[in-house]
Amino acid sequence: MPIHEMKSANFPIDAEGRTYHVECKRGDIANRVITVGDxxxxxxxxxxxxxxxxxxxxxxxxxxxxxxxxxxxxxIVSIGMGLSMMDFFVRETRAVVDGPMVIIRFGSCGSICSAVPGDIIVADSSYGIIRNYDHFTNPAKKSDPAYIITDKVAADARLTEKLETKLAESMGKEHIVKGSNGCADSFYSSQGRLGSDFVDENETLISELKEKHTDAVSLEMEAHMLYHLAATSIGPDNTPSIRATCALIVYADRSGDKFITPEQANSAVIHCTNAIFDTLVEEDLDEQALHPTAGSG
Ligand code: R1P
Ligand code: URA
Structure with missing residues (x-):
């Protein structure tokens, strides 16, 4: 598709009101949203x-x-991977939706707890794990830590509880684990994956983050940005305009070194979809949802 002519450099929108990257306009996006990577x-x-x-x-x-x-x-919006894509998605959809938004991320993650491939992590909070770039390239900053581990940001408590209950009903309680998710700026270095092509200094990273966040259960790449933007969104009376939570399929067992099979991944999606849909439709938005219009494919 050709790039449309944009009206502004600050928050680019085309003549039809469509945002620059997500290409959404008023009426395309419902107040209840699911975001996935794939x-x-x-x-x-x-x-x-x-x-x-x-x-x-x-x-x-x-x-x-x-x-x-x-x-x-x-x-449902698929966004690809990483913090920037989550930032584009949240800001550009927020710009074209009237009233409150409820967003559930349905992603995948690595488990750093007892959850095994195919199980579901419900992330009741998330924190950032960011490579401290200067540590690696500025000799004067070598004594600073190699990774910055931020404080936690909470998911919406009511939404999270409802999601956990519905997922437990559909998957079985024993397959659901709740805890804090580490959201990294790399699949590799800042998730503690070891390699020999780069200087990463991440051998003790997973134990360090478990020490800081004793309820740490998973690692992925978008949840902290979602929770951070939800927490800083501006709604009426200084309340946030976005409420958010996450369900994450365990793809990688980081201690047992096992990866999910395609059949397990498909089965998790089949079992979780109705639970996520039902959580969203039962959520009281205090406002009538928009009625999306038919559009281009
Ligand atoms: C890495 O393989 C990707 O998988 C996870 C990570 O957050 C990252 O985006 O989530 P998704 O399956 O939703 O993409
Ligand atoms: N997604 C991640 O970001 N990490 C994993 O280990 C698996 C999926």
Whole structure:
């Protein structure tokens, strides 16, 4: 698709009101949103819609699918990977939705607890793990820590509790683990993966973050940005305009060194989708959700 002419350099929007990267405009995105990394996961979840009312792929790799479930509009957006993509997604969808938003991330993660591939982590909080770039390249900063581990930001408590209950009903309680998620700026160095091509100094990183956050259960790459933006979103009366939580399929068991099979991954998506949809539709938004319009594919 060609790049559209933008109206501003501050927050670029085209003549039809479409944002620059996600390419969403007013009416495309419901107040209830699911975000995933993988477009195949988005498409698999969308098969559970009674009807799809809007679908669009952006030139920067975002896929939007808005559909109806139990008569309620829900939007699924696949965003790819990493903090910047989460930032684009949250800010650009927020800009075109009126009223409160509820966002559930349905992603994948590495387990640093007893959860095994195919189990689900419910992240009731998330913190950032950021490579301290100057430590590696500025000799004067060599004594600073190699990784910055931030404080935790909480997920929305009511939403998280409801999601956990529904996932336990559908997957079995023994397959659900709740705790704090470490959100890293790399799949490799800042998740404590060891390699010999780069200076990473990450041999003790996982034990350090478990020491700082004793409820640490998982590692992934977007949840802290989602919770941070939700916490700093500006709604009426100084309350946030976004509430958020996450369910994460365990793909990698970091202590047992096992990776999920394609069959286990598909089965987790099938088992979790209705639980996530039901959590969203039962959420009281205090405002009528928008009715998305049909659009381009
Ligand atoms: C890395 O493989 C990716 O998987 C996880 C990480 O956060 C990162 O984006 O989530 P998704 O499966 O949602 O992409
Ligand atoms: N996603 C991550 O970010 N890390 C893992 O180990 C698995 C999935």
């Amino acid at each position: 477009p195949a996961r988005a498409r698999a979840m969308a098969t559970k819609f009674e009807k799809t009312v809007f679908q669009h792929s952006s030139h920067r790799g975002f896929l939007i699918i808005t559909g109806i479930y139990k008569k309620v509009p829900i939007t």
